[in-house]
Amino acid sequence: MLALAASPTLAQVKRGEPPITAITQTSGGPIEPARAALHLEHVDLAIEVFPDTNRLEGTATLTLTTSDPQTQLLIDLDKNLPVSALSVDGKALRPGQWSNPEGRLAITLPRPLKAGGRAEVRIVYGGTPHVAVRAPWDDGIVWAKTPGERKPWVATTAEGYGCDLFWPCLDFPKGEPDTVDLHITVPAGLKAPANGTLKGIEKLADGRTTWNWHARSPNPYSVAIDVAPYEEVSGIYLSRFGPKIPMNYWYLPGREAKATALFQEFAPTMDFYESVIGPYPWYDEKVGVVETPHLGMEHQTINAYGNNYKKTPSGFDEIFQHELGHEWFGNQMSAANWDDYWLHEGYAQYMQPLYGRWREGEARYATMMDEFRLQIRNSAPIVSGRIMTEEEVYEEANGGPGQDIYVKGAWVLHTLRNLIGDDKFFEVTRRLVYGRPDPKPGNFKPRFSSTPEYIQIVNQVTGKDMNWFFDIYLKEAALPELIETRTGDTLSLKWKTPHDKPFPLPIEVQVDGKTRLVAMTGGTATLNVPAAAHVVVDPDSRVLRRSEVVEAFQKQSMRM
Known part of the structure; x- marks a missing residue:
C-alpha cells in the first residue's frame, strides 16, 4: 500500500455510502479462537x-x-x-x-x-x-x-x-x-x-x-476486481533463476505510448529485485499490472497502478516500483499480525532508494533517503508488541505509527545495512522473505513472519545479540540522540535514549577530512581531537538519530 494521504472530507465520506459496520471496517486484530x-x-x-x-x-x-x-x-x-x-x-x-x-x-x-x-x-x-x-x-x-x-x-x-x-x-x-x-x-x-x-x-x-x-x-x-475496456501490452521476462515469466499490463485505450513506456520498466525492475532479493515469487503465474482509477495497491500478480505516468527525478515510476516490491514484501512474506506491518511497507519503501542506487549510484540513493528523513514523525513506536488491526497501525489518529512504517522503517533498514554490511543485510532479507538463504523456484512457499522472527534472523546471521538496536528503533517512538561535547582537545560522544536503554551503536567521525568508525561501547566514547580540527559526526548520514534541524524544518513546514 502507499503512504498516507490527507484525510477525506465529510462530503467525501457521505459519497462513500452505503455505510459499513465497525466489524466490517475492522481487519485483523485479536481473532476469536x-x-x-x-x-x-x-x-x-x-x-x-x-x-x-x-x-x-x-x-x-x-x-x-x-x-x-x-x-x-x-x-x-x-x-x-x-x-x-x-x-x-x-x-x-x-x-x-x-x-x-x-x-x-x-x-x-x-x-x-x-x-x-x-x-x-x-x-x-x-x-x-x-x-x-x-x-x-x-x-x-x-x-x-x-x-x-x-x-x-x-x-x-x-x-x-x-x-x-x-x-x-x-x-x-x-x-x-x-x-x-x-x-x-x-x-x-x-x-x-x-x-x-x-x-x-x-x-x-x-x-x-x-x-x-x-x-x-x-x-x-489482494484478491481484486478490475473492469474496463482495457488494451494490453505483454512480453516475457527471462528470470535470472530460469523461468520465463509472462508480463502483462492492462491500460486504458488512448494511452498506448505512455503504457508502452511504463511497460519498458517491468523487466529492469524485476532484474533489480531478483538480483538483490531473490526469485520472483509468482514465477509460475505472471507479473501483472492494471491501470486503475486510484493510485495503486499490491494486488498479487495484478498490481493496481494509477499514477498517470508521472515522472520524478528518480527516473523511474515510483508507484509501479513500490507496488511490485510488495510481491516479495507483503505477498510472498506476509505479516501475521498487522503490528508487523513495517515489514511490508518499510522494506517496500527502502527498495526505492536501493533501486535508485542500483541505477545511478550513491548520490541518487542519498537524495531519496533525505526525502524520507524529512517525513519521519516519531509519533508512536513502529511496533507496539500487541495484536493490531490494520487501521490501528495505519492511522495516526488511532494512535498508530502511520507513515513511519514506511519512511522510518526505511531508515531503520538503512541504518541496519550500514551497521552489519550488505552481505549480511541481504542474507537477512532473503531469510525473511523465503525462510531460507538459498531461494530457487520450487524450494520455497509463501510464508508468514513477524518482528520477533526478524530480530532472531538478524541475531542468527550476525552472530550477535542485536535486540538493543530494535528496542530503540522499533519499540520506542523517540529517536536516539547523540550528544556531542568538545572540551579542548577532547570530543565526548554519548547516546541519549528513551528510558536510558542501552544503545552501543558505533558512529563514524570525520576529523579534518579523515573518517574513522568509533565504537560506542556502553553508549559513550571519548576521542582526542585537536581543538582547531574540523569535525563532522556521521558525515555520510548512515545512522538514524534525532536532528534538531529536521525538527525545526518540520515545524516550519506545518506553519506554512
Missing part, C-alpha cells in the same frame, strides 16, 4: 459486475478445514451484500440458519464439524457494495468512467477494511486461502484482468464475458 481455527483450502468465487447499477452478484464456494470443533461458522461479509441462499456440503440451509446483522455471517451447521474436519460452504449473495471514499487510503469499490468515451472503469481496494467488502472471507492475515478460482463476468466490451493465471474467457450469448483465473495463496485483501 473459533475463527482462528478455520483455514481456507480453496475459494471458488464467481462475481458478476453491473456497472450501470453499481451492483455485484456473487457465488462463493469456500472449502475450509478447522483445527477445533465447530457448531457454527463465522465468515466475514459486509451486510450490504445480503445472502440469498446458502448450503453446506451440498445441503441447502433454511434462511433462519444464518444471520448477518453486523457484517459477520454466522452459519449454523447442519451437523457439528469435528477438529480436523472439512466443509464446503456455498454462499449466494449480492447488492450494492461499499464505495471507497478516497481509494486506496479508504476501501471499497470505485465506480468510475474512462476519460473520453466515458465507459465503465471499476476497481476494488480492501487492505484497510478487508476482503469482506466484496466477498465472503476470513478477514485477517492468516485467513489467506491456499488457492482461489475467480470467475468475473462483465458487460460486453469490457475486460476483467485478475490475480493469477488466466484459464480462459467464456463468451456469453448476449455479449458478456466471463474471465476465469486461478491464483495460489493470495492475501485476502
Whole structure:
C-alpha cells in the first residue's frame, strides 16, 4: 500500500455510502479462537459486475478445514451484500440458519464439524457494495468512467477494511486461502484482468464475458476486481533463476505510448529485485499490472497502478516500483499480525532508494533517503508488541505509527545495512522473505513472519545479540540522540535514549577530512581531537538519530 494521504472530507465520506459496520471496517486484530481455527483450502468465487447499477452478484464456494470443533461458522461479509441462499456440503440451509446483522455471517451447521474436519460452504449473495471514499487510503469499490468515451472503469481496494467488502472471507492475515478460482463476468466490451493465471474467457450469448483465473495463496485483501475496456501490452521476462515469466499490463485505450513506456520498466525492475532479493515469487503465474482509477495497491500478480505516468527525478515510476516490491514484501512474506506491518511497507519503501542506487549510484540513493528523513514523525513506536488491526497501525489518529512504517522503517533498514554490511543485510532479507538463504523456484512457499522472527534472523546471521538496536528503533517512538561535547582537545560522544536503554551503536567521525568508525561501547566514547580540527559526526548520514534541524524544518513546514 502507499503512504498516507490527507484525510477525506465529510462530503467525501457521505459519497462513500452505503455505510459499513465497525466489524466490517475492522481487519485483523485479536481473532476469536473459533475463527482462528478455520483455514481456507480453496475459494471458488464467481462475481458478476453491473456497472450501470453499481451492483455485484456473487457465488462463493469456500472449502475450509478447522483445527477445533465447530457448531457454527463465522465468515466475514459486509451486510450490504445480503445472502440469498446458502448450503453446506451440498445441503441447502433454511434462511433462519444464518444471520448477518453486523457484517459477520454466522452459519449454523447442519451437523457439528469435528477438529480436523472439512466443509464446503456455498454462499449466494449480492447488492450494492461499499464505495471507497478516497481509494486506496479508504476501501471499497470505485465506480468510475474512462476519460473520453466515458465507459465503465471499476476497481476494488480492501487492505484497510478487508476482503469482506466484496466477498465472503476470513478477514485477517492468516485467513489467506491456499488457492482461489475467480470467475468475473462483465458487460460486453469490457475486460476483467485478475490475480493469477488466466484459464480462459467464456463468451456469453448476449455479449458478456466471463474471465476465469486461478491464483495460489493470495492475501485476502489482494484478491481484486478490475473492469474496463482495457488494451494490453505483454512480453516475457527471462528470470535470472530460469523461468520465463509472462508480463502483462492492462491500460486504458488512448494511452498506448505512455503504457508502452511504463511497460519498458517491468523487466529492469524485476532484474533489480531478483538480483538483490531473490526469485520472483509468482514465477509460475505472471507479473501483472492494471491501470486503475486510484493510485495503486499490491494486488498479487495484478498490481493496481494509477499514477498517470508521472515522472520524478528518480527516473523511474515510483508507484509501479513500490507496488511490485510488495510481491516479495507483503505477498510472498506476509505479516501475521498487522503490528508487523513495517515489514511490508518499510522494506517496500527502502527498495526505492536501493533501486535508485542500483541505477545511478550513491548520490541518487542519498537524495531519496533525505526525502524520507524529512517525513519521519516519531509519533508512536513502529511496533507496539500487541495484536493490531490494520487501521490501528495505519492511522495516526488511532494512535498508530502511520507513515513511519514506511519512511522510518526505511531508515531503520538503512541504518541496519550500514551497521552489519550488505552481505549480511541481504542474507537477512532473503531469510525473511523465503525462510531460507538459498531461494530457487520450487524450494520455497509463501510464508508468514513477524518482528520477533526478524530480530532472531538478524541475531542468527550476525552472530550477535542485536535486540538493543530494535528496542530503540522499533519499540520506542523517540529517536536516539547523540550528544556531542568538545572540551579542548577532547570530543565526548554519548547516546541519549528513551528510558536510558542501552544503545552501543558505533558512529563514524570525520576529523579534518579523515573518517574513522568509533565504537560506542556502553553508549559513550571519548576521542582526542585537536581543538582547531574540523569535525563532522556521521558525515555520510548512515545512522538514524534525532536532528534538531529536521525538527525545526518540520515545524516550519506545518506553519506554512
